[in-house]
Amino acid sequence: MYRIGEFSKICRVPVSALRYYSDLGLLPPVSIDPTSGYRYYEVAQLPRLNRILALKDLGLSLDEIGSILNNELSAAELRGMLRLKQAEMSRAVAEQQAQLARVESRLRMIESEDNMPEYEIVLKDVDAMHVASLREVLDNLQEVGSMIADGYGALMPAGIMPTGPCFTIYHDPEFNPEAADVEIAFPVGDTVAEAPDTPAGRHFAIRDIPGAKAAVLVHQGPYDTISQAYVAIGEWLEANELRVAGPPQEAYLTAPDDPSGPITELRFPVA
Amino acid sequence: MYRIGEFSKICRVPVSALRYYSDLGLLPPVSIDPTSGYRYYEVAQLPRLNRILALKDLGLSLDEIGSILNNELSAAELRGMLRLKQAEMSRAVAEQQAQLARVESRLRMIESEDNMPEYEIVLKDVDAMHVASLREVLDNLQEVGSMIADGYGALMPAGIMPTGPCFTIYHDPEFNPEAADVEIAFPVGDTVAEAPDTPAGRHFAIRDIPGAKAAVLVHQGPYDTISQAYVAIGEWLEANELRVAGPPQEAYLTAPDDPSGPITELRFPVA
DNA sequence: ATGCAGTCTCGAGTAGCTGGAGAGTCAAGA
DNA sequence: TCTTGACTCTCCAGCTACTCGAGACTGCAT
Numbered sequence: 137m138y139r140i141g142e143f144s145k146i147c148r149v150p151v152s153a154l155r156y157y158s159d160l161g162l163l164p165p166v167s168i169d170p171t172s173g174y175r176y177y178e179v180a181q182l183p184r185l186n187r188i189l190a191l192k193d194l195g196l197s198l199d200e201i202g203s204i205l206n207n208e209l210s211a212a213e214l215r216g217m218l219r220l221k222q223a224e225m226s227r228a229v230a231e232q233q234a235q236l237a238r239v240e241s242r243l244r245m246i247e248s249e250d251n252m253p254e255y256e257i258v259l260k261d262v263d264a265m266h267v268a269s270l271r272e273v274l275d276n277l278q279e280v281g282s283m284i285a286d287g288y289g290a291l292m293p294a295g296i297m298p299t300g301p302c303f304t305i306y307h308d309p310e311f312n313p314e315a316a317d318v319e320i321a322f323p324v325g326d327t328v329a330e331a332p333d334t335p336a337g338r339h340f341a342i343r344d345i346p347g348a349k350a351a352v353l354v355h356q357g358p359y360d361t362i363s364q365a366y367v368a369i370g371e372w373l374e375a376n377e378l379r380v381a382g383p384p385q386e387a388y389l390t391a392p393d394d395p396s397g398p399i400t401e402l403r404f405p406v407a
Numbered sequence: 408m409y410r411i412g413e414f415s416k417i418c419r420v421p422v423s424a425l426r427y428y429s430d431l432g433l434l435p436p437v438s439i440d441p442t443s444g445y446r447y448y449e450v451a452q453l454p455r456l457n458r459i460l461a462l463k464d465l466g467l468s469l470d471e472i473g474s475i476l477n478n479e480l481s482a483a484e485l486r487g488m489l490r491l492k493q494a495e496m497s498r499a500v501a502e503q504q505a506q507l508a509r510v511e512s513r514l515r516m517i518e519s520e521d522n523m524p525e526y527e528i529v530l531k532d533v534d535a536m537h538v539a540s541l542r543e544v545l546d547n548l549q550e551v552g553s554m555i556a557d558g559y560g561a562l563m564p565a566g567i568m569p570t571g572p573c574f575t576i577y578h579d580p581e582f583n584p585e586a587a588d589v590e591i592a593f594p595v596g597d598t599v600a601e602a603p604d605t606p607a608g609r610h611f612a613i614r615d616i617p618g619a620k621a622a623v624l625v626h627q628g629p630y631d632t633i634s635q636a637y638v639a640i641g642e643w644l645e646a647n648e649l650r651v652a653g654p655p656q657e658a659y660l661t662a663p664d665d666p667s668g669p670i671t672e673l674r675f676p677v678a
Numbered sequence: 679a680t681g682c683a684g685t686c687t688c689g690a691g692t693a694g695c696t697g698g699a700g701a702g703t704c705a706a707g708a
Numbered sequence: 709t710c711t712t713g714a715c716t717c718t719c720c721a722g723c724t725a726c727t728c729g730a731g732a733c734t735g736c737a738t
Contacts, residue, residue: 139704141715145571146660148531148623151716152696172703173717179660180667182625183527190527194510198694211517218514225507232503236496239465243489246482256454256461260419300416352419354453389417389450396451410735412684422685423727443734444686469725 137166143177147185162188162202195221234376241375255368257353262403264347267321268296268331268340271307274316280304283320283338284388290334291322298322303387303401321345321385348382350403354389357397362386365402373404381407408437414448418456433459433473466492505647512646526639528624533674535618538592539567539602539611542578545587551575554591554609555659561605562593569593574658574672592616592656619653621674625660628668633657636673644675652678 144151157163158175163185165175184205191201200217203209209217245253270287274280284302291298300323307317324331324342331340351373355365373380382405389399415422428434429446434456436446455476462472471488474480480488516524541558545551555573562569571594578588595602595613602611622644626636644651653676660670 139715148533150696153694155717156695169703174703175716178667179665179670180627182660182670182672183627186527186529186623186625189529189531192694193506193529194513195506215514215517218510218517222507222510222514225503225510229500229503229507232496232500235464235466236493236500239489239493239496242465243486243493246486246489256457258457258460258464260460262419352457354457356451356454389453394450396449399450399453401453410684421727424725426686427726440734445734446685463725 137176137178140165140175140177143181146179147182149185149189157185157188157198160198160202162198162205194218195225238376241372245375253368255353255355255365257351257369257372259349259406260352262348262350262352262405265300265321265323265345266326266328266342267345268324268328268342269305269319269321270334270338270340271317271319272338274318275314277313277316277318280318280320282336283318286334286336286338287320287322287340290332290338290340291324294332296324296328296331299325301387301389303385303403305383305385307383348405349407350385350405351378353402355400355402359398359400362400362402365400369402369404373406378406381405408447408449411436411446411448414452417450418453420456420460428456428459428469431469431473433469433476465489466496509647512643516646524639526624526626526636528622528640528643530620530677531623533619533621533623533676536571536592536594536616537597537599537613538616539595539599539613540576540590540592541605541609541611542588542590543609545589546585548584548587548589551589551591553607554589557605557607557609558591558593558611561603561609561611562595565603567595567599567602570596572658572660574656574674576654576656578654619676620678621656621676622649624673626671626673630669630671633671633673636671640673640675644677649677652676 138146140151140154144154147154154163154177155175158165163181166178166181167176168174169176187205188198188201191204192198196204196217204214242253268287268291270283272283287302288298302320302322305319305321307319329342331342333339351369353365353369355362384405385403387401387403389401390396392398409417411422411425415425418425425434425448426446429436434452437449437452438447439445440447458476459469459472462475463469467475467488475485513524539558539562541554543554558573559569573591573593576590576592578590600613602613604610622640624636624640626633655676656674658672658674660672661667663669
């Protein structure tokens, strides 16, 4: 019979943890003095304690360990749980490694530039959207502005309120300013199934854009400096070993008359 | 000006998190209606929010991010912090991978045996000890018992109380029952600098055993079945790709007359 | 006027402990 | 027998970065 401190030395587990396990009923002391409340342990409890530690080390929660120790779980169930943990952990490892890679690339960046980067690029889950869109091959990207106005000019009178800021999708595999395959999308309610032609005679397509993970960057300032943002996001993707998995999007988050100037969000879907 | 829900859609950050950042002062809304308490945001806050998310993704705490955003930290300090995080994270990644390997080896084990393993093996930090020890080359391991008794026979009368259970250290690079280089160690107080010779005329060495990480296993049952435990720990070390980094120890945790039978702890230092 | 979706604050919960406060206990020395 | 000091007890708070729920209020559309 050892008091908790001695037992703690023997098993090399902190006293506080032993008390915690005792309270949870995971490792009840062999006896508790009813007057003093002192917990008394025996060396014979070491195998059980080691089982607890071993199972904990496998990533199981104390709750789950309790079930296992009380034989509430069959071997098959334990196997299933472990397989689940395994999948979960390999995902976690991959995620951790990616995060470490991001830290390293960031370090390299600030050590070469010796200051904070101009843009912050973040991975986000962009969820699925139902959109009304106009797709055209343009020989002049200036036209995008008038196409947007044209689109709103059709949707608003028809009572179709966009549910979010409109954005363009650049379908070209490589940038070609003389024949740019551009889609302008207006997010609309899920129930919208058709839209009238625009004042300029364009025809809407209604489609779903699936959700995806995307590298997202916010560009604040005049649109004609946005190429810097493309450079930054390209470098970032390369540094983080991510591959582009779809056409990039540019969302126009501000109204044309916003006092803080135009704000554009770049989204590159990644695998 | 957007209400929190709309802004949440734009930035793809949950409302609860935005409120949390607002309470922490990390991303205060541009205005708060004094009567309703409604928070109002603007698109121009997206860059700051993305900075928060990017820094968070680098493993910084919200506290640290707050300092950075308020310019309380120089670029050099940020670099230092990131380097620290980097070291910490690569350690964490390695640890996670090792844990994943343990899960996988455990899965393989229970899938081949189709039941729970007999022993639970755990990595523990064994801390440094000051010991009085007897080292000898024995041609018969049975003698260990009498050596232990001999040791106690010298220490107790001299008023040197062992501070923990005694243990043997097997110094042989490979097991040799005809000439086993065995050290029997009695943990004693740090102040002990010498001990008298034993009744049988053996001479104590007083030394420090450095702390180390060790694979630990508890064997409950008669000593002559302990070879199973050695097999188990050997398999475990192999499955977890750990290398032995010192002579193994066997600690005798029970008194000879303990009703629960002998309990032995095996410790293999690992790198 | 009435819904109803959105928002507010506040408090609790998460996992696995760790640390502290304040009180009681045990064994040895004076 | 008393004291001292090490140990132990219970209970509560804190850690991180939120999330969830209760109960009350607001804003907008019918």
